[in-house]
Amino acid sequence: MSGGVGASARRPDGPAKVAGTFPYAGDLRVPGMLHGRTLRCPHPRARIRRVDTATARQLPGVAAVVTAADVPGVATYGLIIADQPVFAATEARYAGEPVAAVAAVDARTARRALAAIEVDYEPLPPHTDPALALAPDTPRLHPAGNLYREIDVRHGDPDRDGPVVIEDHYVVGMQDQAFLAPEAALITPAADGGVDLRVATQWLHSDREQLAACLALPEDLVRLTLAGVGGAFGGREDITLQIHGALLARAAGAPVRIAYDRVESFLGHPHRHPARMWFRHTATRAGDLVSVQARLVLDGGAYASSSPAVLANAVTHAAGPYRVPHARLHGVVVRTNNPPCGAMRGFGVPQVTIGHEAQLDRLADAVGLDPVELRVRNAICPGDILPTGQVMGGPLPARELIQLVAARPLPPSPTAGPAGPTGLTLPGGLPAAADPSRVRRGVGYALAYKNLLFSEGMDDSSVARVRLDLAADGTPRASIHSACAEVGQGFVAIAEQIARTELGVDQVVLRPADTAIGSAGSTSASRQTWMSGGAVRGACVAVADRLLARVARTAGLPARVVEAPGASLRITAGRIVGAEAGLRLTLADALAAGPVEAEFTFHHRRTTALDAAGQGDPHVAFAAAAHRAVVDVDLDLGLVRVVSMALAQDCGTVLNPLALRGQVEGGTAQGLGLAVMEELVTDGGRVTNPTFHDYLLPTAADVPDLDFVAVTEPQPEAPYGVKGVGEAPTCTATPAIVAAIRAAVGRDLRRVPVRPQDLVDLENPVDLPGAPGGDPPA
Amino acid sequence: MLAGARESGTEVVLLSGGTDLVPALRSGERRADAVVALRRVQELRVRGAGADSLTVGAGVTYTDLVGWSLSPGLARTARVVGSVQIRNTGTVGGALGSARPAGDLLTFLTAADAEVLTASPSGPARLPLARFLAGGPAPGAVVTAVRLARPGGPQTYLKIGGRQAAFPAVVSCAVLVDRLRRSLTCAIGGVGRLPARMEEAESAAAGDIDWATGTASPAAARRFADLVTAAAARIAPALPVGPRESAEYRWHAAGVLAGRAFTRCLLPAATPDEPT
């Protein structure tokens, strides 16, 4: 048996993916299917006086047109609060809000039908400034009001001050998940009155619950199967086209393919919350933190999505992984007429990390300490009390991580090497606009921690079923059934590894993820390896137990062995061995008597909600990461090149080293994007750059090699001691790069993403080199 | 055919590589009832050199230009356009047809005083690039080639944008030095609706350059940069600014790029740009 836990096992879906044959949701086609499209409101806020679909319905080739009037069940949906209309009925609250949908014989006819729908809008003045959302003269933008949630954490004596005070405001822009495969689903009405969906999503059962409520169907008539998912990063946690497509399929009585293009994808799913943050850190002259105050305003946009949970994360992590005796952490997440914001990798933590890490660097300057030294001095340790009163459980090697990353070798200096820098290696890249003599290098650090799994008392669980039988060729085979959404993260490999290790088989097959089994929860919050990995392991252990009990019974072993077979028998490398019992037979022989099957539900430890003072035991566990970024900045043009990134991360037990590397490299790249280029820009509530032409993503030329060190202390209570690994590096990459830019240009940076114009001195004339150093070859 | 079609109200469009047109057709930004495909018209794919001029056919792609030793400046400009995919497909004719405000080739050709050669039912025509860009091609005209002078000295093209590769220019600058004619020409892209010539800076530079050696002083470079910054601020009509680059930043960057381009072409220790 090879490819068990701890090996760099290959992904089972890999061969199809490299061959181009892996079926993504957008690739699904059936004969006779219709094409669904969505009509979206162009105004950030508008009263809808009338929606006239008569002309559209009469167009040849149009099979169905649906609007709010056609929603048979609950008119609204939402992950936490069902406040978002399936279709806007009387008022639209953001530019891009769905108003109607059509199904037609082909995409062009569907597009024509959309154009034929007449909507009489009365544009209303949009309210897009989150700072004013709660002002007395701002109207309620929704019957539920403009406040999604407010949290006030008080810890120690919030009025206590140290002698050194650092206080400032920070702004973080809106990032998009920009998963590569836009939203898509194939939806078929079923003969039993139900509906079958093949869809790319992060959470099949949450989709089902919301679909059933809006369609007024019992949940068992709403069946979902996961179709190939091309990335997610939080952007597929909310419903987008599922309900629209199901309404169309039911209205037309035919299968409907509904899919977004890139522009619609940008408008269709919630984004990362933009944040405005104020921090006040005080410390002793020696550099020990005395207090942290924070006030956060997150812009939730027009609908709730997961805003309340994102705020809890932002506020409870606002002081960072540091020992803070006194704190007052306050945050609100508010409704505006901007696009809705929700889950994205890091879930509220990247924003506050940008703030607290900038503060720590300035504090280091103020007390005359090295930024690493200051962090080492204040880093939190297991046993310390967090601002929520939660005791930090172990392990959390924050101090070790920052020391480790600081000890990594630095890249060679910018001008070293025989050829010197070429265009490719200069800020701004190949066009070689940078002038080497005007390039300054900066080094920056960031340390963060991120909660793992769902928080605040949620009894989260995941179900898996495992069956052990003989394949047609007589070899033992394990089949796994879980509703865990594989979105790219590699759960499919991990699940197989677990089954190999626990059941000693080579052959493992994964059934498609669907709603025929219980929920696996969301593929988010760094939870699936732990939760669904735990469920698969639990089911494997139960299967092994059942099989061994059967073997013991058949072999006439004593009742004590039959009752607790695991104590004396075990499965290893295709055999069942029980030295004590003198038993030795192959797994295949044992399975000849018939397959064995078991289901297991994994729960994590219970947490508690926050009380009025923001106190409680809200988080299951944490993982930490530390990044060091090295950047080169062209001082005159404000161009930035990220030269190298080093990461030390608290990973728990590593189940698959290659998959781990992929996760941390991907997380780092997304953090890099937020630091220097990725921003979904709104103007009066309208997104002005919903394309890959204007919303720039990092390319291979932007992301340097990652120097990565894993710290692998096992996490108690987690299967095999794992920790989730995907989110922590996204939290630290951005602030480390921002810190490095600050070090290079010598000015404090208060806005992320950092723009070239924030880095150059527009007041003073251009500074040209006195002595030319020669032109860099292109 | 084109002229006739226009009169009858059907939309006939010219197609070269399609890198601009095809996405625009898909998004509905452009309409087409019929397409005249030029990609495989061999006559449009030629590059040629006369005694003192270079002619580049409208069907020549960026990739075709990258290695062209007769015009290092053009080669360098082509090299920094888009990605491999776009350079392989996008053409000179398409760049002129689209006339994107920050199109790399347009900025370079503006500094190069290029002429646009067109063909139409009324016969072939030649017009200066600036006029072509200001008025657009005559109805029914097909761009067949551009013509520019053979390089008479160092030339370079610099651009900046939002990332390390495959980005559209935010601001760009072309500088061409002609030692025979004793002239320096400079165009700035990304500030105005069209690339703009920096005439005042150009004539100041002509006076500052020691034409015997083809060199200038750092002070001259600084003056050149300042003049370009000031002129950039006067370019009209200006492009609407994006949230990531203020107008002031663009003017400033124009000056920085111009100063650097000047330095690379004219300061003694510097080497002019070579194509990769």
Place this chain on the structure above:
Amino acid sequence: MSGGETYRLHVDGFPRTVSGAWIGDSLLTVLRDALGVTAVKDACEQGRCGACSVLLDGRLAASCTVLAADADGARVVTVAGLGTVGLARAVRATFLAEGAVQCGFCTPGFVVAVTDLLTRRPDADADELREALAGNICRCTGYGRIIAAVQAVQRDRAVQRDRDAR
């Protein structure tokens, strides 16, 4: 050319007839929707991401920027037509071995682009590789494993060349 006519494409070695397509359809749209070649991915339809990369008469192109009717008679090679031997096979194998595939949506485009790149520039250094692949966006991997895979192919090929030389 005018609306709704018929033309022939040569896709992955097979002649395919397209009829009744809209004159303005991109090669990407025709490959996926008319011919069912879904190995070519649609992620931006603006030429910005490379997910739809194909070889068009041997040159790397983004099929969303090519007019399908203008590819009449041209040889179109998608990831499916690159073949299962030689360089393309090596690229696929190292993508798997080096962990360059996560969600995999960028992968078909990358396999085409990398195969093209290593054909033209077998010895490109890391910086050149990164710049040359900038027309292909991957949102999952951060490119580290992709570059590692490309370099692994380069190493294997260099060893092979040395062996052949001896």
